[in-house]
Amino acid sequence: xxxxxxxxxxxxxxxxxxxxxxxxxxxxxxxxxxxxxxxxxxxxxxxxxxxxxxxxxxxxxxxxxxxxxxxxxxxxxxxxxxxxxxxxxxxxxxxxxxxxxxxxxxxxxxxxxxxxxxxxxxxxxxxxxxxxxxxxxxxxxx
Amino acid sequence: xxxxxxxxxxxxxxxxxxxxxxxxxxxxxxxxxxxxxxxxxxxxxxxxxxxxxxxxxxxxxxxxxxxxxxxxxxxxxxxxxxxxxxxxxxxxxx
Numbered sequence: 001x002x003x004x005x006x007x008x009x010x011x012x013x014x015x016x017x018x019x020x021x022x023x024x025x026x027x028x029x030x031x032x033x034x035x036x037x038x039x040x041x042x043x044x045x046x047x048x049x050x051x052x053x054x055x056x057x058x059x060x061x062x063x064x065x066x067x068x069x070x071x072x073x074x075x076x077x078x079x080x081x082x083x084x085x086x087x088x089x090x091x092x093x094x095x096x097x098x099x100x101x102x103x104x105x106x107x108x109x110x111x112x113x114x115x116x117x118x119x120x121x122x123x124x125x126x127x128x129x130x131x132x133x134x135x136x137x138x139x140x141x142x
Numbered sequence: 143x144x145x146x147x148x149x150x151x152x153x154x155x156x157x158x159x160x161x162x163x164x165x166x167x168x169x170x171x172x173x174x175x176x177x178x179x180x181x182x183x184x185x186x187x188x189x190x191x192x193x194x195x196x197x198x199x200x201x202x203x204x205x206x207x208x209x210x211x212x213x214x215x216x217x218x219x220x221x222x223x224x225x226x227x228x229x230x231x232x233x234x235x236x
Contacts, residue, residue, distance in 0.1 A: 066218075082207075
């Protein structure tokens, strides 16, 4: 057990922080919890990101709310595997729809065997977009 | 073993007066299984006859894995301060 994790648990035991705060702090440390089991077959390599985080916040909290979404990377892995099962005709329809939106991308090129490489590179990804009305969108892995 | 989210933790409102609810999803899964069995039989037949041959086994397994991997998903929504009747909402799947 590492020192930071032990300190959080001691604070919890001493009643200085609530169980929810401890949960949040342990999440921030990326510590594995009892309910989080690595999935067989789709397990993450040590050090690889576990979650994709999408945060939308604003400089003007009285006008815009805040959104904070945490998606397990294993869910992305499962989604890509599922997408690989789509028939070829469906891929073409998706590509066509993406092209209509100005995204020239071939979804059939995403292969399950390239998945770990994609996830590994996602770990280095940080998207930071600021809007005209002071809203800020951040997408990153943790 | 892989299993779907068993509990959904829902919190409405922020501290100190948050309303917290633990939703037993395992009961929903059991109910869905019973309700979906006839649909599953129809879906199997439909997919077998579909012109674009979906591989039903791998597709069903992939869908199951996707549902299972939703465990750990957390969604937190905080309304703008100017909306007095709106409340914070947090949903997390365990």
